[in-house]
Amino acid sequence: MTNTIKVKTKLSGDVAQIKSLLLHPMETGSRKDPDSGAIIPAHHITQLIFTNNGKQVMVANFSTAVSKNPYFGFSFKGAKAGDTLNVSWVDNIGEKGELETSLK
Amino acid sequence: MIRAITIGLIILFASMVFQSAYAGPPEDRRAFIAYFESRFPAIPFAEYANGIYAIDQDARDQWLEIEEFPPYEFAVEQGASLWQERFPDGKSYSDCFKNSKNGVRQNYPEFDTRTGEVVTLAKAINLCRNKHGQNTLEFGGEKILALSAFIAFESRGEPFNINVPNDDVRALAAYEEGKRFYYTKRGQLNLSCADCHVVSVGQYVRADHLSASLGHPTHFPVYRSKFGSMLSLHQRFAGCVRDVRAKPFELQSTEYRALEYFLTYMSNGLEVNGPGARK
Amino acid sequence: MQFTKRALMKGSFAMLALAALPRFLLAAAWPEKAFSAPGMSASLKELFGTDVTTTTDKITLKVPEIAENGAVVPVSIKTSLENVESISIVVEKNPRPMVANFEIPSGTLADISSRIKMAETSDVTAVVKTSDGLYSTAKQVKVTIGGCGG
Amino acid sequence: MSGNSMIARFLIGLSFVIHPALAVSEEESKCHTVQGPDSDTNPGENKERFEYRITVADKLRLSAASAGAEWLETEGLLLRARVEADSDSWGTALQLVQKACRQAELALQQAEYESKAWKNRVVD
Numbered sequence: 001m002t003n004t005i006k007v008k009t010k011l012s013g014d015v016a017q018i019k020s021l022l023l024h025p026m027e028t029g030s031r032k033d034p035d036s037g038a039i040i041p042a043h044h045i046t047q048l049i050f051t052n053n054g055k056q057v058m059v060a061n062f063s064t065a066v067s068k069n070p071y072f073g074f075s076f077k078g079a080k081a082g083d084t085l086n087v088s089w090v091d092n093i094g095e096k097g098e099l100e101t102s103l104k
Numbered sequence: 105m106i107r108a109i110t111i112g113l114i115i116l117f118a119s120m121v122f123q124s125a126y127a128g129p130p131e132d133r134r135a136f137i138a139y140f141e142s143r144f145p146a147i148p149f150a151e152y153a154n155g156i157y158a159i160d161q162d163a164r165d166q167w168l169e170i171e172e173f174p175p176y177e178f179a180v181e182q183g184a185s186l187w188q189e190r191f192p193d194g195k196s197y198s199d200c201f202k203n204s205k206n207g208v209r210q211n212y213p214e215f216d217t218r219t220g221e222v223v224t225l226a227k228a229i230n231l232c233r234n235k236h237g238q239n240t241l242e243f244g245g246e247k248i249l250a251l252s253a254f255i256a257f258e259s260r261g262e263p264f265n266i267n268v269p270n271d272d273v274r275a276l277a278a279y280e281e282g283k284r285f286y287y288t289k290r291g292q293l294n295l296s297c298a299d300c301h302v303v304s305v306g307q308y309v310r311a312d313h314l315s316a317s318l319g320h321p322t323h324f325p326v327y328r329s330k331f332g333s334m335l336s337l338h339q340r341f342a343g344c345v346r347d348v349r350a351k352p353f354e355l356q357s358t359e360y361r362a363l364e365y366f367l368t369y370m371s372n373g374l375e376v377n378g379p380g381a382r383k
Numbered sequence: 384m385q386f387t388k389r390a391l392m393k394g395s396f397a398m399l400a401l402a403a404l405p406r407f408l409l410a411a412a413w414p415e416k417a418f419s420a421p422g423m424s425a426s427l428k429e430l431f432g433t434d435v436t437t438t439t440d441k442i443t444l445k446v447p448e449i450a451e452n453g454a455v456v457p458v459s460i461k462t463s464l465e466n467v468e469s470i471s472i473v474v475e476k477n478p479r480p481m482v483a484n485f486e487i488p489s490g491t492l493a494d495i496s497s498r499i500k501m502a503e504t505s506d507v508t509a510v511v512k513t514s515d516g517l518y519s520t521a522k523q524v525k526v527t528i529g530g531c532g533g
Numbered sequence: 534m535s536g537n538s539m540i541a542r543f544l545i546g547l548s549f550v551i552h553p554a555l556a557v558s559e560e561e562s563k564c565h566t567v568q569g570p571d572s573d574t575n576p577g578e579n580k581e582r583f584e585y586r587i588t589v590a591d592k593l594r595l596s597a598a599s600a601g602a603e604w605l606e607t608e609g610l611l612l613r614a615r616v617e618a619d620s621d622s623w624g625t626a627l628q629l630v631q632k633a634c635r636q637a638e639l640a641l642q643q644a645e646y647e648s649k650a651w652k653n654r655v656v657d
Contacts, residue, residue, distance in 0.1 A: 132655070135657045136656050287652070288647045294643065
């Protein structure tokens, strides 16, 4: 099965540039099913968390207004090749995704 | 003397008639490219592969942001794993697509001189499956789009090289059918493909700029932000036909395959840059 | 502009899936009230206790002038302000204006990018919280109804 | 075509925007003209009249389809007409049939005209 997280990392000196793409519908909760007319319930990522060697480097809090299949990029200092980057998300109905990769 | 001039004129006239009556695919393509070059002298030929982003800077900037990490990468990944699957007879897709090391996207649609049919990449995928005892995938469905995305990705940078064999009248007939479709006005709005994408290219339709036809097929399939999913070239055709308020044809119908054949031939020489990302 | 196979493959090989671990115990709670507040002022008050921000040119907010598609509007924010604690994206005319909030621990650069949904033409505001208060900068993004699209 | 007239064409939307030379005049039309709501209804004959006209309209639609020229809404108009007829709203049903019928007729005319006209547009 395809992982719901894709990450691209780039090290320049001790700065790690992180780009991430998440597979998620990000339903707003105000959209109607075109066939049945019923409201599609909200289903969206609430938190996206990055840790590097166990240290939290980013907590992103999302509303339903982050685009479908969310993209998020940021950078942090104090990184070196071989560090373990952990990326995880949780959504409003308790589904989760996680990915671990080493910086290079 | 007069006789010589007369004969000369007759020959000249006859050759002009001959030329216009028998303008073949290569002449069509040269004229097509020349048209866009005269409309947009500043745009290099290779840029047409980028579609609307060749001519709309603000949109281009946003597209480049999306390309930083394009959502079609999920489809490419899914396609890669489908590509590696073994059929029960031990074969896989690479057995059907012979020169797949250099990509194959650039060769489709292909005219099959055995069956007399235009074979698009989607058709070829299903023919391969059927040959190895597998079911036909739904055109425009997730799996065939993922495979198409992966194949396009592996073919990136290869110039399109569509062949209209001149020793097969059926091939030329298919090409001509596509050309006729392209220039025929249809629907309640009475518009042809060419009305928007040749005659009015670069102008606004409400808030959208009309893209150039040259390069239209190079980047498919595309991830459409509007739908949040992948879209095939034929689904895009159907969208355009619906937009002029005509009844769309079936995906992979004879009509759309002929249109793709003509349109991709026009884009010969441009590089495969699919899958793409579009608004 | 070329998107090469190599550049993309490098990214995909960098991935490795692992079993899920409860990382969320580490993070502060998701600020539900700020995200459900119906107005910009209310959402800022929920998150920061005040809706007063100081406008500054020390925040660089990059957004398109006209969104290609209101469902996917690229936004980048960075700032030269010191001691940044969080960055928020607020879209005034969205039904619920608070779009996202990013907690920036020390060592993390105040430089983020994402893609957001916009319901209509609106100001997009970047709100930066530092140890000495709230700063902001805003830019208008026009959201139009497309003709045919793509 | 100027940008403005292009936009105008899109805004016209649901109205008929076929070239004037193409329009089928009312005298030539195989479709029956309905003057207004209920002006054409007649208890006892409605069903028969409706069935006849919808058959004519659907035949024209299928001819247009086989020429590859069917318009987007024609079939839907006929389906809606059938629903209206089923609930005895004969005035509305006949109007919908008429609209669909005229669409099919115009689509056929369009296809016939285009069978030659497309060649004049080829970029050369």
